[in-house]
Amino acid sequence: MSLFPIIQPQAADVDTELPFYREVAWDYEKNAPIWKNGNPVMLEGKEAVYVWAWNALHTPRFRYEIYTWAYGNEAESLIGQNYSDELKQAEGIRYVRECLLINPYITDVQNTSVSFADGILTIACTLVTVYGEIDLNGDVNINV
Template identity: 35%
Template sequence: MIPKIENIPIGEELEVVEEPTYTWKIDFENKRIVGYTDGLEAMKQAIYLILNTERYRYLIYDWNHGVELADLFGKDKAYAYSELKRRIREALIADDRITDVSDFEFESIDRNTILATFTVHTVFGDIKASREVEI
């Protein structure tokens, strides 16, 4: 059966509704869910989850969630610095509550480890974040 299109509103303005950030609060230290969180605290948790999930590895997440870091293992540090900046930014910008990622700084912890620190600009405010990566 062919659908009828006579009841589809064409040319009318659609109202965009912003979904709340209300989500489960994770206690990472004790590995428990301890209620709910919203706003800036929910964003900190979302950033942590994005940066600690390898993209494309887990079926539970869509392909826009997570960051690609596993293939940097064994690469040159100069290459890793530029790729880390791009990959972290792309992973975080996929969340529509994040407007920009800036102020990247890289520190070589040891021969195989880089610490990337940066500022995440969200609709709720700025968050300083970091991610340690083994290369």
């Protein structure tokens, strides 16, 4: 109920269309951005979303003040827990999904599997993005 019921607020124009996604190209072996002639190489579309996903999975959540609390992977919290292998896998899958689905360009994470060996979290999944599907396979060092 409004103080002045005869005055109705105008609906704001909401632009729900996402801008075309751009990200700096990444050298996954060196874990560093790729530069050419003194400038970062830029990627667009699903390749850019892949770079974002890779970096988000390799960033521990809540550790660095530069990132929001929504960014990063919480799999590190499994270190030292006396969980069964099944529970570790279930939690690992949940952490991967939560990490990736914060990005509005990623609409779903499918076929997710994780495994732990020698402090390495191995991830395999399919990202469903606004640009199409991307297979993501990689290792994250979390010392579980």
